[in-house]
Amino acid sequence: MRMDLIQPFINAADAVFAESLQGPTRIGDLAMEEGAYRRKGIAALIAIKGDIEGRIILDLAPEVARKVAAILTGSDDADEQVARETVCELANMVIGNSVTLLNDQGYTFKVFPPEIHTSDQGLAGSQDTEAMVLAIETTCGNIFLNIAMHHLARRRRERDLAPVAR
Amino acid sequence: MPQFAALLRKDSQPVRYLVVDDSVFARKNIIKMVELFGGEVAGEAGDGLTAIAEFNRTKPDIVLMDITMPQMEGIEAVERIVRQHPEARIVMVSSVGYQENILAALQKGAKHFVQKPVKPEVLYEILRYVLSDDPSAAGAPVALAGEHRS
Numbered sequence: 001m002r003m004d005l006i007q008p009f010i011n012a013a014d015a016v017f018a019e020s021l022q023g024p025t026r027i028g029d030l031a032m033e034e035g036a037y038r039r040k041g042i043a044a045l046i047a048i049k050g051d052i053e054g055r056i057i058l059d060l061a062p063e064v065a066r067k068v069a070a071i072l073t074g075s076d077d078a079d080e081q082v083a084r085e086t087v088c089e090l091a092n093m094v095i096g097n098s099v100t101l102l103n104d105q106g107y108t109f110k111v112f113p114p115e116i117h118t119s120d121q122g123l124a125g126s127q128d129t130e131a132m133v134l135a136i137e138t139t140c141g142n143i144f145l146n147i148a149m150h151h152l153a154r155r156r157r158e159r160d161l162a163p164v165a166r
Numbered sequence: 167m168p169q170f171a172a173l174l175r176k177d178s179q180p181v182r183y184l185v186v187d188d189s190v191f192a193r194k195n196i197i198k199m200v201e202l203f204g205g206e207v208a209g210e211a212g213d214g215l216t217a218i219a220e221f222n223r224t225k226p227d228i229v230l231m232d233i234t235m236p237q238m239e240g241i242e243a244v245e246r247i248v249r250q251h252p253e254a255r256i257v258m259v260s261s262v263g264y265q266e267n268i269l270a271a272l273q274k275g276a277k278h279f280v281q282k283p284v285k286p287e288v289l290y291e292i293l294r295y296v297l298s299d300d301p302s303a304a305g306a307p308v309a310l311a312g313e314h315r316s
Contacts, residue, residue, distance in 0.1 A: 019285075020283050073191075085189060085191035088189055088191070089192050092189065092234070092282070093261040093282045096260060096263070097263070097281070097282075099264065100261075100262060100263045100264045100281070103265075103266065111234055111262060112234070
């Protein structure tokens with residue numbers, strides 16, 4: 001597993017949740033995904049294409065999503081629609097910040113807008129795909145990040161070897 | 167508990183904003199902030215194409231534009247708006263803050279860039295800076311607009 005690819009997502013998630021929720025966060029359990037992905041609640045999926053390809057799912061239990069949404073909207077409670085919007089935007093921020101960190105390391109890729117992931121099962125990990133689940137502990141409850149991606153090393157090598165026009 | 171002095175136009179009217187983001191939640195957040203700064207929402211859009219139409223309809227003082235959106239992305243929308251309206255003042259608001267993206271947006275005519283999650287105090291300073299360059303708007307704050315509870 002390439003931790004140099006995963007670490008920016010962990011750092012970005014930790015920073016975004018701490019900033020957004022204005023409270024302490026802690027990186028909890030970290031595990032490799034062996035079987036197919038099983039959704040825990042309200043989940044947003046973001047696809048990435050480029051030097052690194054794959055997808056990231058941000059997954060919150062419904063009651064955690066509503067608590068987070070209530071904090072971010074400054075209200076006492078949030079309905080499911082607002083909770084979904086909140087999860088999508090949080091995913092967008094986490095992935096955007098991670099991509100920024102990875103881009104600074106020389107990787108280039110495109111990020112697609114988040115989509116609410118509704119099926120109970122998602123994409124499974126494979127030999128070529130690194131899939132990891134991590135829990136971020138917040139004051140609202142655990143927020144899960146499921147990262148499945150692979151590094152297109154050959155494409156990167158070809159690009160690096162391509163003659164540069166002068 | 168930071169307070170924000172109102173950012174007003176030179177004619178003492180509120181600054182009018184067009185808020186562009188495909189996330190309703192993100193738009194609401196930005197709108198809360200600009201209202202905290204004494205501003206007024208001229209329009210909203212969820213993609214680049216709608217943003218162009220809304221710009222032509224509302225002629226806002228400032229556009230706050232996301233980058234990653236369906237149909238037409240923010241950077242292309244900036245290019246098209248600025249081509250038609252070179253005086254347009256557009257601030258990019260995106261979670262994707264790498265240099266390539268920022269440079270592309272600035273080259274197409276955006277005035278500034280702020281990364282999500284947006285801190286109100288950071289957005290405020292950027293708006294103040296962008297407005298200070300606007301001959302039709304007063305960049306200096308003139309009155310207390312509200313309070314921000316963090």
